[in-house]
Structures are given as C-alpha cells and as structure tokens.
Amino acid sequence: MLMCSAETSRKAPLVTSDSESAGSTERESVSIEVDGVAMVRLLGPHDRLLKVVESKFPNVEMHVRGNEITLTGDESSVESAKELVDELVTMVRDGHDLGEIEVDASAKILRGNQGSPQQLLGQTILTARGKAIRAKTLGQAQYVDAMDNNTIVFGIGPAGTGKTYLAMAKAVQALQRKEVERIILSRPAIEAGERLGFLPGSLTDKIDPYLRPLYDALNDMMDPDLVPKLLAAGTVEVAPLAYMRGRTLNNSFVVLDEAQNTTPEQMKMFLTRLGFDSQMVITGDITQVDLPEGASGLKLVSNVLRDIDDIHFAELSSADVVRHSLVGQIVDAYTTYDAEKQRDEYNRNNRPPKRSRNHEGR
Numbered sequence: 001m002l003m004c005s006a007e008t009s010r011k012a013p014l015v016t017s018d019s020e021s022a023g024s025t026e027r028e029s030v031s032i033e034v035d036g037v038a039m040v041r042l043l044g045p046h047d048r049l050l051k052v053v054e055s056k057f058p059n060v061e062m063h064v065r066g067n068e069i070t071l072t073g074d075e076s077s078v079e080s081a082k083e084l085v086d087e088l089v090t091m092v093r094d095g096h097d098l099g100e101i102e103v104d105a106s107a108k109i110l111r112g113n114q115g116s117p118q119q120l121l122g123q124t125i126l127t128a129r130g131k132a133i134r135a136k137t138l139g140q141a142q143y144v145d146a147m148d149n150n151t152i153v154f155g156i157g158p159a160g161t162g163k164t165y166l167a168m169a170k171a172v173q174a175l176q177r178k179e180v181e182r183i184i185l186s187r188p189a190i191e192a193g194e195r196l197g198f199l200p201g202s203l204t205d206k207i208d209p210y211l212r213p214l215y216d217a218l219n220d221m222m223d224p225d226l227v228p229k230l231l232a233a234g235t236v237e238v239a240p241l242a243y244m245r246g247r248t249l250n251n252s253f254v255v256l257d258e259a260q261n262t263t264p265e266q267m268k269m270f271l272t273r274l275g276f277d278s279q280m281v282i283t284g285d286i287t288q289v290d291l292p293e294g295a296s297g298l299k300l301v302s303n304v305l306r307d308i309d310d311i312h313f314a315e316l317s318s319a320d321v322v323r324h325s326l327v328g329q330i331v332d333a334y335t336t337y338d339a340e341k342q343r344d345e346y347n348r349n350n351r352p353p354k355r356s357r358n359h360e361g362r
Contacts, residue, residue: 029072030082035087039067042085052103053088057081084110087345095132101322105137108319113136125169126176128221133169139320142168147281150312152274154259155283155300157316163283164257168217170281175235180253180278182234185214188241188255188266211238214257229277239327241266250275259284260298267297271305287334 034042042066043050050069054062060073060081069085071078084107091106092098096118106117114120120141126133135141140162146153147170173184215238220229230236241262256262256270259282267282274280284298292310305311318332 026075027073027079028075030033030078031068032069032071032082033333034067034069034086034087036067038089038092039064040087041098041347043092043311044098046071047102049088049098049100052100053081053084053107055285056084056104075286079228082108087117091122094118094122096122096134097132097134101136109138126173127168128172128223133221134167135166136162136322137320139176139314139316140322143314144170144314146312147279151278152271152280152282152309153310154298154302154313155281155316156286156310156313157320158285158287158318161316162320162322163285163316164213164255165217167255167257167281167283168214169215169221171220171255172218174279181251182253183236184252184254185211185236185238185257186219186241186244186255187211188259188261203295214238214255241270244273247273248275249273249278252278254278254280256282258279258303259292260286260296262297263291264295264300267286267301 047064049063050062055059057073057077057080059077060071062081063070063072071081071085074080087106087110088098088103096102102117102121105121109115109117109120119212120138121135123141123144124132124134134215136145139157143153143155143163144166147167153167155161155167157163168185171180171185174181209231215227218236218238222230227236231238241256253273255274259267261284262270270282271280277314282298282301284301289296289299302313306313318329320334
C-alpha cells in the first residue's frame with residue numbers, strides 16, 4: 001500500500017515470521033532519496049504515478065516521507081521496484097514528462113530485460129512549443145530506431161499508436177537538420193465508410209478534408225506562422241496519392257499515411273517514386289481498410305518486400321496505444337472478434353459434407 005505521510009514510516013525487520021507458511025520469508029527495506037522537484041514530478045498529481053509503480057509490485061509496500069521513498073517487501077521484488085524507481089527518477093531529472101504510459105512501458109522494458117527505459121524512451125526527436133516529442137513505448141522506440149537506420153519503413157498498427165505522428169516528427173527533424181530539402185506528405189483520398197458526394201470549391205478545397213490530419217500534425221510540430229511559408233515555397237508539400245504518379249522524389253522525406261487504403265498498383269507506384277537521398281515512411285492500419293473492393297496494397301506489400309534489405313516493417317500493437325486506455329482495450333476486443341470470426345468461417349468452409357441416409361443404409 002502506498003502511504004504518503006508526515007509521520008516516520010516503520011521499516012519491516014529483515015526477517016519476519018509468517019505463521020501461515022511453512023518457513024520464513026526474507027524481507028528487505030531500502031530507501032531512495034529524491035530531490036524535491038524530481039519527487040513532485042515522480043509522484044504525479046495525487047501521487048498517481050507512484051500508485052502505478054506500486055500496482056506493478058503488489059508484494060512491495062511503498063512509503064513516502066519528505067524526499068525519501070522507502071520500499072519494503074521480499075528481496076527480489078524490492079530490487080525490481082528499486083530498479084524501476086531509479087530509472088524513472090533519472091528520466092524526470094533529464095526533463096522527461098512522465099505519464100502512466102511511460103511508467104507502464106518502463107516496467108515492461110525492465111521486466112523483459114530489453115535495456116534501459118531511460119535510453120530507449122529518453123531520446124528527444126523534436127522539441128516543439130516547449131514540448132519534447134519522444135517515443136512513449138518500447139514498440140514506438142523500435143519504430144523510431146527503424147526510421148534512423150532504414151530507407152523505407154512501414155509503420156503498421158492500430159489507431160493511437162503514434163505511427164503518423166512519429167513519422168511526421170522524424171520528417172521535421174530531418175528538415176531542420178538539413179538532411180533533406182523538403183517534406184512530402186501524402187494519403188489516398190478515400191472516405192471512411194460513407195460517400196461525401198461532390199465537394200464544393202476549388203481542387204484544394206476538395207482534397208483538404210482528406211489531408212487535414214497531416215496539416216494538424218504539422219502545425220503541432222512547427223511554428224504555425226512558418227507552415228504557410230514552407231507550403232508556398234514547396235519545402236513542405238501535402239498532396240493526395242494520385243498526384244505522385246510520374247514523379248521522382250529526390251532529397252525528400254516522404255510520408256504516406258492511411259496506406260491500408262491503397263490498391264496494390266498504387267502502393268507499387270508510390271514506392272517506385274523513391275529518389276536519391278530520400279527516405280520513405282508508410283503508415284497504416286490493416287484492420288481499417290475503407291476500399292470499396294479489392295485487396296489492400298499495404299497487406300500485400302508485407303509479403304512482397306519483407307526480405308529486402310533497407311526496408312523495415314515495424315509492427316505496433318495495442319500495447320503501443322498512447323490515447324485513452326480504453327482505445328487499447330477496444331483494439332484488443334476487435335482483434336479477438338475478428339480472429340473468432342475468421343475461425344468460424346474457416347470451420348464452415350472446411351466442414352466435411354453430410355452423408356445421406358440412403359447412402360448410410362447401403
């Protein structure tokens with residue numbers, strides 16, 4: 001139980017007797033000192049973040065008094081809890097804004113012996129409006145690492161996993177570092193399950209609703225007053241996928257969003273636009289295909305290109321969702337439903353035919 005009190009917390013003896021067990025249980029008590037500012041950021045509003053830490057270690061009691069955190073419990077659990085708290089303290093001291101997602105991801109990284117959370121989640125991709133953009137989960141960190149080391153990266157996963165947002169951040173970072181001369185953002189103009197009919201206005205007005213999510217992300221990462229100038233100069237280009245045919249994209253960071261709504265022919269056309277000193281990131285969710293008919297180019301391409309060097313497929317899951325916690329549960333529920341539906345359909349199609357009574361009687 002987490003206890004925050006002005007009173008001195010009592011430390012458990014090193015060895016305590018458990019009358020309900022056959023032997024004795026080794027108990028350990030360790031204290032961690034945290035400076036005042038870091039302690040406030042570590043605890044979170046209403047001690048919310050430390051309660052998340054405590055939920056990961058039900059066998060450990062956590063007491064907070066002043067600038068000291070005391071962990072008491074069995075030796076192995078206390079050591080694991082201390083390792084997590086030490087990592088979180090390092091992160092907040094480095095200016096990392098912690099949330100429940102980062103705490104949960106850090107615990108998973110340590111539990112799986114996958115490295116240091118501070119190193120995996122501490123890398124700042126971009127600082128925009130005083131806010132640092134970083135990977136928040138292990139899957140996102142691996143996705144960012146893939147973009148650093150591959151020319152073409154596919155970010156495939158459910159809604160809310162940061163596929164497009166992180167790709168946009170890497171594009172802006174590359175432009176600011178002068179690694180590329182321009183950013184090209186594209187997506188197919190496909191309605192999500194409903195027909196909007198003929199839209200009024202100019203061509204730009206007609207395609208703007210489809211590209212609005214890309215504009216929103218761009219304005220979130222750059223000075224809003226600078227974005228129109230970059231668009232007018234062609235340094236940043238936002239265009240529907242249909243405009244890509246016939247072009248060769250050199251010295252560019254190219255992002256294709258909503259790629260699950262491309263046909264196989266469109267996907268091939270887009271990938272072959274790659275020019276010299278360019279990088280491509282293709283993002284999409286294969287569970288949300290809005291094509292009226294035919295196969296998704298994103299589903300097909302993973303089978304065609306998976307064994308080619310310098311092309312990476314980053315698979316994100318519900319564990320990487322950084323929206324409301326319900327989004328991850330919704331994704332899992334639909335995944336389970338789809339799997340059961342496919343299994344039932346397979347069983348129906350492969351059920352042996354029934355033998356007629358006349359045949360059985362012969």
